Amino acid sequence: MPEVIFAGPEGRLEGRYHPSDDPQAPCALILSPHPKAGGHMDHRIPVAMYESYKRRGFSVLRFNFRGIGRSMGVYDNGQGELQDAAYALDWLQSFNQNAPFSWVSGYSFGAWIGMQLLMRRPEVAGFISMSLPVNTYDFAFLAPCPASGLVTYGSEDPIVPADDVDRVVDKIRVQKGHVIQTHRVEGADHFYSNHLEEALDVIEDYLDENLDPRYSPPREMKYLEG
Structure with missing residues (x-):
């Protein structure tokens, strides 16, 4: 899990990068929860996402948004953080120029940033969005959503009510041939506690x-919560 420092729009950004042994492996970018709510790249959910793609043979990067850890800058209400994500994807792809496609996975605030990023980057072939904050941010920018993906959310989430997720996702238009799947995790809260x-x-x-x-490892190798 090499520690990396790369250039961001406001100075250096700190990350953890796993390069695949296959020079033609796909890439995955992992996006963290809200910086103002203690979000960082070593949160257990981004780490779990990172490990999943790593086991699948992807080159994968997670990083701290500006102002977190050793990343420079200050919180910028999502606009700057979207720029951080774009710079991170650029850096990842610069070392994986033969990658056939990329995926973006994010949790909460990171899921919102990821959905915006895929609208700007046609090489993003799929996404995973956990606890998508539909009651905090407007998702009208998905017009239409250009990739298929999965949205997971908890039935007992007090921060983002499950019915709000259903309502917003049902209204999102997608490009022909793409589908946004949803899965309500019964009993789960925003943080998937237990x-x-x-x-x-x-x-x-x-x-x-x-x-x-070829990107599906044996099931016994899956992450288990400790």
Whole structure:
């Protein structure tokens, strides 16, 4: 898990990068929760996402948004953080120029940033959005959504009510041939307390179904919550 420092729009950004052994492996970018709510790249959910793609043979990067850890800058209400994500994807792709496609996965605030990023980057072939904050941010920018993906959310989330997620996702238009799937994790809160393994099972199943079999490791190798 090499520590990396790369250039961002406001100075250096701090990350953790796993390069694939395959020079033609796809890429995955992992986006963290809200910087003002203690979000950082070593949060257990971004780490779990990172490890999942790593096991699948992807080159994968997670990083701290500006102002967190050793990343320079200050919080910029999402606009600057979207720029950070774009710079991170650029850096990742600069070392993986033969990658056939990229995926973006984010949790909460990071899921919102990820959905904006995929609108700007046609090489993003799929996404995973956990606890998408539909009651905090406007998702009208998805007009239409250019990639298929999965949205997971908890039935007992007091921060983003499950019915709000259903309502917003149902209204999102997608480009022809693409589908946004949703999965309500029964009993889970916003943080998947005591339900993270169940949520990850759903994500692993989705990735197995939507990726080439060569990117699907044996099920016994899956992440287990400790």
